[in-house]
Amino acid sequence: MEIKAIDVKKLREITNAGMMDCKKALLEADGDFENAKVLLKEKGQSKADSKSGRTTAQGIAVIQVEADNSVILEVNCETDFAAKDNLFNQFVNNIAKLILENDIDNMDQLSQESFDEFENIEEYRKYVISKLGENITIRRFQRIKIDGQIGSYIHGTKIASLVMIDGNDAELAKDLAMHVAASKPEYLSTSDVPQEIIKEEARILTLQAEEEGKPKEIVEKIVQGKLKKQFDQVSLFGQEFVKDPDMTIDQLLAKKNASVKSFVRYEVGEGIEVEEVNFADEVKAQVDATK
Numbered sequence: 078m079e080i081k082a083i084d085v086k087k088l089r090e091i092t093n094a095g096m097m098d099c100k101k102a103l104l105e106a107d108g109d110f111e112n113a114k115v116l117l118k119e120k121g122q123s124k125a126d127s128k129s130g131r132t133t134a135q136g137i138a139v140i141q142v143e144a145d146n147s148v149i150l151e152v153n154c155e156t157d158f159a160a161k162d163n164l165f166n167q168f169v170n171n172i173a174k175l176i177l178e179n180d181i182d183n184m185d186q187l188s189q190e191s192f193d194e195f196e197n198i199e200e201y202r203k204y205v206i207s208k209l210g211e212n213i214t215i216r217r218f219q220r221i222k223i224d225g226q227i228g229s230y231i232h233g234t235k236i237a238s239l240v241m242i243d244g245n246d247a248e249l250a251k252d253l254a255m256h257v258a259a260s261k262p263e264y265l266s267t268s269d270v271p272q273e274i275i276k277e278e279a280r281i282l283t284l285q286a287e288e289e290g291k292p293k294e295i296v297e298k299i300v301q302g303k304l305k306k307q308f309d310q311v312s313l314f315g316q317e318f319v320k321d322p323d324m325t326i327d328q329l330l331a332k333k334n335a336s337v338k339s340f341v342r343y344e345v346g347e348g349i350e351v352e353e354v355n356f357a358d359e360v361k362a363q364v365d366a367t368k
Contacts, residue, residue, distance in 0.1 A: 080100055080103045080104055080108065084103060084108070084110075085099045085100045085103065087110075088102065088103060088110060088113055088114070099113070102114075102116040133153035133154055133155055133211075133212050133213065133214045133216075133349075134153065134155075134345075134346040134349040135153060135154050135155060135156055135157045135159070135160050135345065135346060136151060136152050136153035136154050136160050136169075136216070136345050136346070137151075137152060137160050137165075137166065137169055137234040137235070137345060138150065138151045138231065138234065138235065138236065138237035138343045138344070138345050139152075139169055139170060139173050139231070139234075139237065140173075140229045140231060140237050140239060141170075141173045141174060141177055142223075142227060142229060143177055144223075145222065145223045146177050146180070146220065146221075146222060146223060147177075147220070147221045147223055147227055147229070147239060148173050148176045148177050148218055148219070148220045148221070149218065149219050149221075149229075149237055149238075149239050149341050149343055150169065150172060150173045150176065150215075150217075150218040150343075151216045151217050151218070151237075151343045151345060152165075152168070152169045152172065152213065152214070152215050152216065153213065153214045153216050153345070153346065153349075154209065154211050154212065154213050154214075155211040155212055156211060159209050159211045160234065162209060164205060164208055164209065165205065165209060165213070168201070168202075168205045168213070171192060171201075172187075172198070172215060172218075173218075175187070175190055175192060175198075176218060176220055177220070180220070181220065182220055184215070187215070187218075198215070202215065217343070219239075219341050221239060221241060221339065221341070223241065224241070224338070225241050225242055225243045225244065225338055226241065226242050226243070226244055226245050226246060226247055226249075226250045227239065227240070227241050227250060228240045228241075228242070228247070228249070228250025228251045228252070228253055228254035229251075229254050230251065230254035230255045230257070230258045231258075232258050232259075234345070235344060235345040235346075236258050236342070236343070236344050236345070237258070237342070237343050238254045238255075238257040238258040238340065238341065238342040238343075239254060239340065239341045240253040240254045240257055240337060240339075240340045241337070241338045241339050241340070242335050242336065242337050242338060243335060243336050243338060244334075244335050246333060246335060249329075249333050249335060252318075252320060253326070253337065253340070254340075255319065255320075256313075256316070256318060256319045256320070256326065257313065257340050257342050258342060259319045260313075260316050260319060261311075261342065261344075262311060262312060262313040262316055262340070262342070263311040263312070264308075264311060264312045264313070265312065265313050265314065265337060265339075265340065266312050266313070266314045266315070267305070267308040267309065267312045267314075267315060269312070270308050270311075270312070275304065275308075278304060278307065279300055279304060282299075282300045282303050282304065283296060283300050286299050286300060309325075313326050313337065313340060314326050314327040314330070314337075315327065
């Protein structure tokens with residue numbers, strides 16, 4: 078059967094698939110456009126399924142803020158090259174917009190949403206995978222209802238932070254978001270550190286002090302001092318302000334008569350284990366496989 082170029086062009090405009098893929102689909106479907114669309118969809122899903130097990134440690138983090146709503150989102154892919162692709166960036170920003178518009182708070186809710194011609198987000202994700210040739214995962218997001226002043230900061234495309242404070246000091250909120258991005262606090266204050274972590278750290282520090290031969294009567298004082306210093310470094314209020322290390326965030330807030338309600342910090346790929354591959358060994362293995 079002869080497939081006309083105009084038909085291939087029309088199918089490509091409808092599906093955004095490659096020219097050769099469209100021609101093959103039309104040939105297989107005997108020129109039937111609807112069947113060809115189904116075949117292209119199945120082919121895209123098959124490509125996506127074959128890549129589903131690949132590690133995704135690259136990607137981008139984005140923030141979108143509306144009048145009374147905000148979202149911070151991380152979407153991952155396999156390579157930094159794909160993270161810079163327009164289609165990938167469009168996908169990420171569309172997901173963020175969808176979360177805001179529909180007040181979505183978790184992955185289950187997100188998975189049930191449709192987008193444009195896609196019946197659900199999974200179908201949309203697989204379509205982008207078929208185009209990029211890389212696995213993609215929507216790793217995490219947090220929607221924050223704005224009740225105060227929101228501050229946001231993005232370092233490149235890899236680190237994003239949101240901070241909400243009381244009052245309406247936009248400059249302070251922005252400075253705090255920048256600080257959070259740079260200083261990586263894990264807790265708002267030392268009182269938020271879980272007791273099991275405190276007990277374990279105290280046990281280790283006590284053993285270290287005893288092994289150093291410190292007098293028993295001052296071991297407790299030494300341990301408490303080290304604990305405070307250690308947890309101040311990972312608690313927002315106890316950290317030194319990046320723009321003025323002579324004051325802590327707690328002191329800054331007191332000076333501004335403000336308080337922090339919440340903060341979120343995402344760094345692309347943090348906590349994801351990436352298998353190190355020796356390029357020379359990988360090439361040798363491929364050569365050996367062809368012998």
